[in-house]
Amino acid sequence: MKKGSKKKKEQKKDQKAFILINAESPEEKRVALIEQGKLQAFQMETTTHVQTRGNIYKGLVENVEQGLQAAFVNIGLRKNAYLPFQDIHPEYYGYAERSKPMKEVLKKGQEILVQIVKEETELKGAAVTTYLSIPGRYLVLMPGNNQRGVSRKIEDEAERKRLKEILKSMKLPEGVGVIARTASSGVAKTHLQKDLRYLARLWEDIKKKAKKEPAPCPVYKERDLVIRFLRDNLTSSVQEIIVDSKPIYDEIRSFIRVISPRQLARVKLYTEQEPIFSHFDIEKQIDQIFSRRVDLPSGGFLIIEPTEALVSIDVNSGKHTKEKDLEETALQTNLEAAEEAARQLRLRDLSGIIVIDFIDMRYKKSRQLVERQMRACLRLDRAKTDCSSISKFGLLAIARQKLGSPIEIGVSHPCPYCGGRGLVKNVESIALAHFRYLRSALIKAEETRSKTIIVKIAPEVAQYILNQKRNELVSLENSFKAKIIVEGDPSLGWEEIRLVEDEL
Numbered sequence: 001m002k003k004g005s006k007k008k009k010e011q012k013k014d015q016k017a018f019i020l021i022n023a024e025s026p027e028e029k030r031v032a033l034i035e036q037g038k039l040q041a042f043q044m045e046t047t048t049h050v051q052t053r054g055n056i057y058k059g060l061v062e063n064v065e066q067g068l069q070a071a072f073v074n075i076g077l078r079k080n081a082y083l084p085f086q087d088i089h090p091e092y093y094g095y096a097e098r099s100k101p102m103k104e105v106l107k108k109g110q111e112i113l114v115q116i117v118k119e120e121t122e123l124k125g126a127a128v129t130t131y132l133s134i135p136g137r138y139l140v141l142m143p144g145n146n147q148r149g150v151s152r153k154i155e156d157e158a159e160r161k162r163l164k165e166i167l168k169s170m171k172l173p174e175g176v177g178v179i180a181r182t183a184s185s186g187v188a189k190t191h192l193q194k195d196l197r198y199l200a201r202l203w204e205d206i207k208k209k210a211k212k213e214p215a216p217c218p219v220y221k222e223r224d225l226v227i228r229f230l231r232d233n234l235t236s237s238v239q240e241i242i243v244d245s246k247p248i249y250d251e252i253r254s255f256i257r258v259i260s261p262r263q264l265a266r267v268k269l270y271t272e273q274e275p276i277f278s279h280f281d282i283e284k285q286i287d288q289i290f291s292r293r294v295d296l297p298s299g300g301f302l303i304i305e306p307t308e309a310l311v312s313i314d315v316n317s318g319k320h321t322k323e324k325d326l327e328e329t330a331l332q333t334n335l336e337a338a339e340e341a342a343r344q345l346r347l348r349d350l351s352g353i354i355v356i357d358f359i360d361m362r363y364k365k366s367r368q369l370v371e372r373q374m375r376a377c378l379r380l381d382r383a384k385t386d387c388s389s390i391s392k393f394g395l396l397a398i399a400r401q402k403l404g405s406p407i408e409i410g411v412s413h414p415c416p417y418c419g420g421r422g423l424v425k426n427v428e429s430i431a432l433a434h435f436r437y438l439r440s441a442l443i444k445a446e447e448t449r450s451k452t453i454i455v456k457i458a459p460e461v462a463q464y465i466l467n468q469k470r471n472e473l474v475s476l477e478n479s480f481k482a483k484i485i486v487e488g489d490p491s492l493g494w495e496e497i498r499l500v501e502d503e504l
Contacts, residue, residue, distance in 0.1 A: 019233065021226055021243040021252070022276050029248075031229040032282060033238075039285040040380075041233055042347050045225040046411060052077070053116050053404050056132060056220035058210045061110045066102045072125070073114055076216040079125030083114060087129035089144050111215045119405050134199055134206075134220070137231055137259045138184040138192050141199040145177035153182045153379065166192055173200050182382075183235065227255055232382065234260065244270040289347050290408055296340055300333040304344060306406065310353040313341050317359055327366060330359040334370045342377035351383070351402035360394045371396070417494040424494050427464045434461065434497050435472060441499055442480045452483045454500040459488030 017040075022030040026047070033041035045051065057075035064071045071088075072080040085102055092105055092112075106112070118127035134141040148167040150160050163180045166189050172178060178199075184192060202220075209219045222228060226248055230241070234256075241256075241263075243249045249269045256264050270276045277283050288294055294302040299319035305312045315337040317329055341356055356374075361367050367390045374396060378385045384401040418424045425433070434457060442453075457465075465473065465486055477484050492498065 016239060017235075017237045018240040018242060019230070019238055020276055020280060020282070021241070021245070021248060023226065023243065023245040023248040024276075029225050030277070030286075031226055032277070032286070033229075033233050034280065034282060035237075037281075039282055039347065040343070041229075042286060042289065042407070043225060043229055044407065044411070049405070049411075051119070051222065051225070051228075051404055052126065053119050054135070054222040055218055056113060056115045056134075056206060057081075057128075057218050058213060058215045059112050059114050059128075060215045061106050061108055061112060064103050064106050064108060069102055071102070071106050073112060073128060074216045075114065075116075075126070075128070076218070077120055077126060079120055081114060081116070081120075081126045081128040082124070083112075083128050083130070087117075087131060089130040091144060092130065113210055113219070118402055121405075134202060135181070135231070136195040136199045138181055138187055138195045139199060140179045140181060141196075141203055142177040142179065143203060144175060146175070147177040147179070148172075149177075150180045151182045151184075154180070154185050156185070159185055170196055172196075173203065176200075176203065183232075226252065230255065231259075234263070238263075239266060241267045242270050242276065243267070244276045289344070290412075294340060294344060296333065296336040298332055298336055300336060302337055302340060302344070304348075304350075306350060310355055311350045313337075313344075313354065313356045315356065315358050327362055330361050331366045331369065334358045334361065334366075335373050338370055338374040339377050342374065342381065345398075345400060346381055346383075348407050349404050350406055351400045354398040354400060356396045356398070358390060358394050358396060361390075374398075427461055430458075430461050430495055431465050431469055433495070434465070435469070435476070437497055438484070438499070439476065442476070442482065445501070452485065452501070454485045454487060456487050456489040456492060456498040456500060458492050458494050458496065459490055461494070462486050462488035 017033065017035045020032045020034065022028075022032075028044065028046045030044040031042070032039055059073040059075040059081065062072045062074045062080050069085040071083045073083050075081050085105070088105060112130065113132065114128035114130055115132050116126045117129050120126040131145065132143045134143075148164070148170075150163045150167070154160055154163070163184060167178060167180060170178070170193065178196065180192070206220045213219065223231065226243075230252065234241070241252060243252060246269060249267065253264060253267050256267055270279075272279060275283075277286065292303055292305065294304065296302070296318075300315065300317045303314040303316065305314075315334060317333050337356070337358065341354075344350070345354065358370060361370070371387070371389055375387050378387055378398070381400070383403050386399040388397040390396045415422075434455070438453075438455060473484060473486070476482075489498070
C-alpha cells in the first residue's frame with residue numbers, strides 16, 4: 001500500500017465503504033466506518049474505560065426500596081446496580097401478581113441474573129434489567145421471551161414477511177424468543193440457522209456458569225470492541241477491512257471465516273509507517289467529534305452542548321450567504337444541519353433528550369422539509385429514536401436510546417481549572433476572591449495573632465496581586481499585625497488558594 005495524496009484520492013473514489021482499525025497501541029483501540037470519504041461510525045476503547053453494557057452478571061440483591069419501586073443489586077462493580085420494578089421479569093413474581101409489593105417480589109440476599117443497559121458513571125451505578133438479550137451476527141436471542149420478530153429498520157414488506165416465515169419455522173430453546181437484526185435482510189436461511197445454533201449454545205453456557213459460580217460474578221461479557229464493531233457494521237457494501245495490528249488482523253480473519261467467509265479476502269493488513277487514520281485523512285473528522293463546533297459545507301456550523309438534563313444543538317448560518325433570500329439561506333443551512341446533527345449523535349453516542357434550535361423559517365413547507373430530512377437521517381441510526389415536529393420556537397426534540405457512554409468519557413476528565421464548567425474567572429475576580437478568603441481566615445485566627453502567613457496561589461494571580469494589589473496587601477498586614485507573603489505555585493489550579501501559617 002503506497003503513500004501519497006493521489007493514492008488516498010483513488011482509494012476514496014474506488015471504495016464505497018471500508019472499515020479502518022487502529023490497534024497498534026495496547027492502551028487504545030479505534031475503529032471507523034468510512035463511506036464516500038466520510039466518517040459514518042466510530043468507536044474507541046482505552047485500557048481505563050472498557051464497555052460493560054450488554055454484560056450479564058449473577059448478582060445479589062443488596063436492598064429493596066419500596067418507595068423507589070426499585071432494587072439495588074451487587075454485581076461486583078464499584079457501585080451497586082439499579083434495577084427498577086418494570087425491568088423485573090414476571091418469572092420472579094408470577095404473571096398474575098404484578099400488583100405485589102416490591103419487597104415481596106425480591107428479597108435481600110436473593111441471587112438474580114441481570115444485564116447492564118446503562119453503564120456505571122461517577123455519580124450512579126449501572127442500570128440493569130432481568131430481560132436478557134444476547135446479540136449475534138443476524139439474530140438477537142431473548143431468554144424468557146417467546147416473541148419472534150423482525151427489526152423495525154427493515155422496511156421492505158416482502159423481506160419482513162420472508163424473515164418472519166423463517167423465524168416461525170425455527171426450533172428455539174424452550175422459553176426463548178428471537179429477533180432478526182437489520183443485518184439479516186437478504187441473508188439465506190442457512191446462515192440464520194447457523195447464527196441461532198451459536199446463540200443457543202452460548203445461552204446454555206451462560207446458564208451453566210450462573211449455576212456454578214458464586215454471586216456476584218460476570219457470566220457473559222460482550223465481545224471486544226473490534227469484533228462488536230464488525231458484527232454491527234459489516235455489510236455487503238464494505239469493500240475492505242484494513243487493520244494495522246497483526247494479532248488483531250489474525251483475530252478478525254478467524255471471526256470473518258466463521259460469520260462471512262466470502263468477505264475474508266477483504267481483510268487487509270496495513271504495513272505503512274504513516275498512522276493509518278492519517279493515511280486515509282480522517283483524523284480531522286475524528287477530532288471534530290470532541291469539538292463543540294462542527295462546520296457545515298455551506299459555511300454554517302453547529303454548536304453541540306451536552307448537559308446533565310439534555311443535549312442542545314444550536315444551528316448557525318455563519319458565512320452562508322449564497323442564497324437569494326433569508327428563507328432560502330435558512331432552509332439550506334437547516335437541511336445540512338439536520339444531516340450533520342444525526343451523524344454527530346451516532347458518532348458521539350449522545351442519548352436522552354436532544355433539542356435542536358434550527359434557524360427560524362417562515363414557511364410551513366420549509367419546516368416540513370427539514371423534519372423529513374431529520375427523520376430520514378435518523379433511520380440510519382442503530383439506536384431507537386423518536387423525533388418531534390419543529391415547534392413555533394424553532395425547536396425540534398429527539399429522544400435517542402442510550403447504547404453506551406458518550407465517547408469523550410473514556411478519553412477525558414473534567415478540567416482541573418474550570419471543574420467542567422468550560423469557563424474560568426478572570427484574574428481580577430480571582431484576586432478579589434482570594435482577598436476575601438484571606439480576610440476571613442485572618443479574622444478567625446485573630447486571637448493567635450499569627451506572625452507570618454504564606455499565601456500560595458497560581459503564578460499568574462500572584463503576579464497580578466503583587467503588581468496591582470500591593471496597597472490592599474499592605475492594608476491587610478497593618479489591620480491584622482501580620483506579615484503576608486504571596487507565592488506563585490505552578491501545581492495549583494487557576495482558582496485554588498493554600499495558606500501556610502506559623503501560628504494560624
